[in-house]
Amino acid sequence: MIHNKDMIPEQPAPKGTIGPIGWLRGNLFNGPINSLFTLLGLYVLYLLLVPTIQWAFINADWIGDSREDCSRVGACWVFVNARFSQFIYGLYPSEEYWRANIVFAMFAGIIAWMVIPRLPFKRWMTVFALLGFPVAAYVLLHGGYFDLPRVPTHRWGGLMLTLLLASVGMIGALPIGIVLALGRRSNMPIVRTFCVIFIEFWRGVPLITILFMASVMLPLFLPSEINIDRLIRALIGLTLFQSAYMAEVIRGGLQAIPKGQDEAAAALGMTYWKRMGLIIMPQALKMMIPGIVNTFISLFKDTTLVMIIGLFDLLGIVQAALSDSRWLGFSIEGYVFAAFVFWIFCFSMSRYSQYLERKLNTGHKQ
Amino acid sequence: MSVRPDARPAGHKPPFWRDRAKRALIFQLILVAVVAAFLIYIIGNTQANLEARGITTGFGFLSDTAGFGIGQTLIEYTSQSSYGRTFVIGLLNTLLVGGLGVLAASIIGFIVGIARLSPNWLIAKLANAYIETFRNIPLLLQIFFWYFAVLRTLPSARESMAFGEAIFLNVRGLYLPQPLFESGFGLIPATFIVAIVASIALVMWNKRRHEATGKRLPVFWMSLVIIFGLPLLVLVVTGVPVTWEMPVLRGFNFGGGITIIPEFLALWLALSIYTASFIAEIVRSGIQAIPHGQTEAAQALSLPRKLVLRLVVIPQALRVIIPPLTSQYLNLIKNSSLATAIGYPDLVSVFAGTTLNQTGQAIEVIAMTMAVYLIISLLVSMFMNWFNARVALVER
Numbered sequence: 183m184i185h186n187k188d189m190i191p192e193q194p195a196p197k198g199t200i201g202p203i204g205w206l207r208g209n210l211f212n213g214p215i216n217s218l219f220t221l222l223g224l225y226v227l228y229l230l231l232v233p234t235i236q237w238a239f240i241n242a243d244w245i246g247d248s249r250e251d252c253s254r255v256g257a258c259w260v261f262v263n264a265r266f267s268q269f270i271y272g273l274y275p276s277e278e279y280w281r282a283n284i285v286f287a288m289f290a291g292i293i294a295w296m297v298i299p300r301l302p303f304k305r306w307m308t309v310f311a312l313l314g315f316p317v318a319a320y321v322l323l324h325g326g327y328f329d330l331p332r333v334p335t336h337r338w339g340g341l342m343l344t345l346l347l348a349s350v351g352m353i354g355a356l357p358i359g360i361v362l363a364l365g366r367r368s369n370m371p372i373v374r375t376f377c378v379i380f381i382e383f384w385r386g387v388p389l390i391t392i393l394f395m396a397s398v399m400l401p402l403f404l405p406s407e408i409n410i411d412r413l414i415r416a417l418i419g420l421t422l423f424q425s426a427y428m429a430e431v432i433r434g435g436l437q438a439i440p441k442g443q444d445e446a447a448a449a450l451g452m453t454y455w456k457r458m459g460l461i462i463m464p465q466a467l468k469m470m471i472p473g474i475v476n477t478f479i480s481l482f483k484d485t486t487l488v489m490i491i492g493l494f495d496l497l498g499i500v501q502a503a504l505s506d507s508r509w510l511g512f513s514i515e516g517y518v519f520a521a522f523v524f525w526i527f528c529f530s531m532s533r534y535s536q537y538l539e540r541k542l543n544t545g546h547k548q
Numbered sequence: 549m550s551v552r553p554d555a556r557p558a559g560h561k562p563p564f565w566r567d568r569a570k571r572a573l574i575f576q577l578i579l580v581a582v583v584a585a586f587l588i589y590i591i592g593n594t595q596a597n598l599e600a601r602g603i604t605t606g607f608g609f610l611s612d613t614a615g616f617g618i619g620q621t622l623i624e625y626t627s628q629s630s631y632g633r634t635f636v637i638g639l640l641n642t643l644l645v646g647g648l649g650v651l652a653a654s655i656i657g658f659i660v661g662i663a664r665l666s667p668n669w670l671i672a673k674l675a676n677a678y679i680e681t682f683r684n685i686p687l688l689l690q691i692f693f694w695y696f697a698v699l700r701t702l703p704s705a706r707e708s709m710a711f712g713e714a715i716f717l718n719v720r721g722l723y724l725p726q727p728l729f730e731s732g733f734g735l736i737p738a739t740f741i742v743a744i745v746a747s748i749a750l751v752m753w754n755k756r757r758h759e760a761t762g763k764r765l766p767v768f769w770m771s772l773v774i775i776f777g778l779p780l781l782v783l784v785v786t787g788v789p790v791t792w793e794m795p796v797l798r799g800f801n802f803g804g805g806i807t808i809i810p811e812f813l814a815l816w817l818a819l820s821i822y823t824a825s826f827i828a829e830i831v832r833s834g835i836q837a838i839p840h841g842q843t844e845a846a847q848a849l850s851l852p853r854k855l856v857l858r859l860v861v862i863p864q865a866l867r868v869i870i871p872p873l874t875s876q877y878l879n880l881i882k883n884s885s886l887a888t889a890i891g892y893p894d895l896v897s898v899f900a901g902t903t904l905n906q907t908g909q910a911i912e913v914i915a916m917t918m919a920v921y922l923i924i925s926l927l928v929s930m931f932m933n934w935f936n937a938r939v940a941l942v943e944r
Contacts, residue, residue: 209667209668209669209670210668210669212667212668216667216668219666219668219670219671220668220670220671223668223670223671223674224670226674227670227674369572370572370576371576372576372579372580373575373576373579376579376583382925383922385925386918386921386922386925386926387882387918387921387922387925388882388883388885388896388921390885390886390888390896391885391896391900391914391917391918394896394900394904394914395914395918398904398910398914399910399911399914401597402594402597402598402910402911403590403593404593405593405596406593406596406597406600479684483685483686483687484686486686486688486689487688487886489688489889490888490889497686497688497689497692501692504696513696513697513701514693514697517689517692517693517696517697520689521685521689521690521693524684524685524686524689525681525684525685528683528684528685529680529684532680532684
């Protein structure tokens with residue numbers, strides 16, 4: 183019998199399977215078809231990236247204040263530069279920008295506070311964000327109080343208006359959505375029917391028809407002496423639309439809570455509102471946060487539709503700037519800038535929701 | 549068992565506000581009263597407002613002459629046609645862009661979704677970049693980009709981009725050759741239908757044979773050959789009874805052929821590309837939702853890889869994919885109403901736009917427009933419920 187008494191020493195892995203070469207072989211050139219796909223992918227990347235980088239950076243013009251400063255070989259960011267404050271604040275009077283800036287800072291502060299896990303008093307911050315912040319923002323932006331000059335809503339615009347529409351739509355839709363979701367799961371047949379009809383109606387029609395309805399039909403529904411501001415009309419439409427989607431997200435969260443929780447609370451003698459407020463909602467809301475963030479992302483994108491009824495949100499003001507006779511022919515630059523801003527917001531929100539999903543998932547895995 | 553001293557005597561009835569059934573009844577009656585009062589208030593105001601503006605309600609306006617032109621009409625339409633006709637034109641245009649959008653978005657979405665799961669790192673990253681780029685940019689912005697930044701900056705008709713001598717692209721749209729069918733062409737669609745029936749029969753026969761003997765034929769390829777080969781054969785035998793009418797430059801514009809207006813192209817491109825990014829995510833998560841054990845178990849039974857996909861993974865993945873997929877289709881059809889921003893003559897643009905402005909019949913027009921979308925949603929959700937009931941897991 184032949185066998186080796188000594189252990190054979192460990193051998194290093196074959197050269198081709200480790201390190202960058204091994205990675206390349208495993209992931210990019212793993213068989214002929216795969217290699218072909220890789221080369222095809224590289225070619226597509228080359229076709230897309232090289233002209234884009236040349237246009238957007240290498241040949242682009244950044245400094246100047248009129249169209250003569252642009253060579254027209256690459257992008258003319260001078261246009262975006264010249265219009266930047268309009269894109270952010272709309273037609274808001276420039277000496278009052280500080281008011282909008284305070285609101286922006288408060289908004290950013292609240293978001294940061296909510297997002298960073300270590301900071302305390304999250305609950306109080308939520309209460310402030312839902313109740314205090316809207317009032318403060320209204321007083322600051324609209325003025326008319328504390329000697330602040332009044333700025334009528336038709337001068338609001340740009341990114342400021344986009345954020346405002348999305349936040350108000352969201353804050354308004356949350357309570358309505360909770361009520362609708364509870365109503366849809368209620369045992370009372372008439373309440374349930376009303377809620378189902380309401381939710382399915384708003385979910386079944388396009389937002390644009392709702393905005394048309396808000397701008398054309400709302401004045402018909404109200405006594406002729408009441409004249410509602412155009413911004414408020416858009417906000418009512420957006421909020422109702424959003425609340426139906428929110429209700430469905432919340433209903434999904436409620437359904438994920440085991441029935442035993444509700445029954446155990448009922449066995450302790452809790453009333454309906456106590457069971458919902460103390461047992462079901464705190465658990466369900468936690469699970470709903472990713473879904474809520476996702477509906478917020480779509481609301482944020484959908485706010486662009488208000489330009490069709492004549493409000494100047496970020497896209498609306500970019501579109502208006504493009505038809506300025508001094509700056510004709512820079513539509514690509516304008517759209518790329520707007521797309522970039524929207525993309526940053528939506529992408530970071532979707533990343534945050536994915537992070538939350540991962541973080542919240544662990545508690546429920548068995 | 550001891551009797552609690554404060555126990556209620558038998559037959560004691562709680563006051564009505566502590567009786568759950570009565571409380572629910574009262575609450576619901578209050579709700580009905582509030583909603584009814586709200587509706588009466590609104591209707592009263594509306595009537596007063598309409599009288600003040602001198603608008604008569606009713607659907608009589610639908611038979612009045614419209615008096616405006618529409619850029620794309622699938623059925624015959626002149627400016628002498630009625631407002632009712634504009635409704636049909638708009639509806640057909642909505643369905644056209646919706647249908648073609650669903651088709652293109654599904655194709656792109658499935659390809660990107662599968663590429664997202666590719667073992668090839670570069671392909672997976674490219675697919676991911678596609679998804680993350682297009683789903684995070686508002687659809688309206690994408691429509692504007694395609695329309696104002698791409699299609700409206702194309703050269704004029706005289707300097708059109710030509711693909712061969714048949715297809716032309718310029719600022720006024722895309723010009724394609726139009727097939728003119730001669731007599732005898734009717735045979736080809738007929739053969740097509742026969743071929744489809746034949747291949748369905750083949751699939752059913754193969755299934756029965758498979759269950760009886762365990763042998764199976766490559767029916768997928770066979771039916772593909774039947775469905776496309778047979779009509780092609782007939783086409784050749786009958787001597788190709790089709791002539792093509794080419795678009796020709798006449799003066800400042802093209803004549804002949806099919807014209808696809810740039811509004812349609814922009815809307816269709818944006819809708820397909822945007823919705824495809826959502827469909828890709830749905831396809832990816834659907835495939836990933838299948839536990840790995842399923843694939844491994846199928847492999848342990850030594851099923852070949854192709855059959856593992858077809859018999860184990862895809863049927864289960866479809867159960868996860870189809871519900872969100874149909875809601876994306878619904879979103880696409882609803883989003884096609886953004887046409888109004890670039891003037892593609894869809895339902896909202898023609899009917900809730902021009903017709904509404906000309907007649908002032910806001911309530912009737914908006915109600916009809918909303919009803920169309922509601923009916924489409926209702927039909928789709930009915931299909932969804934039927935589908936869910938059909939594929940739901942039968943738990944034992």
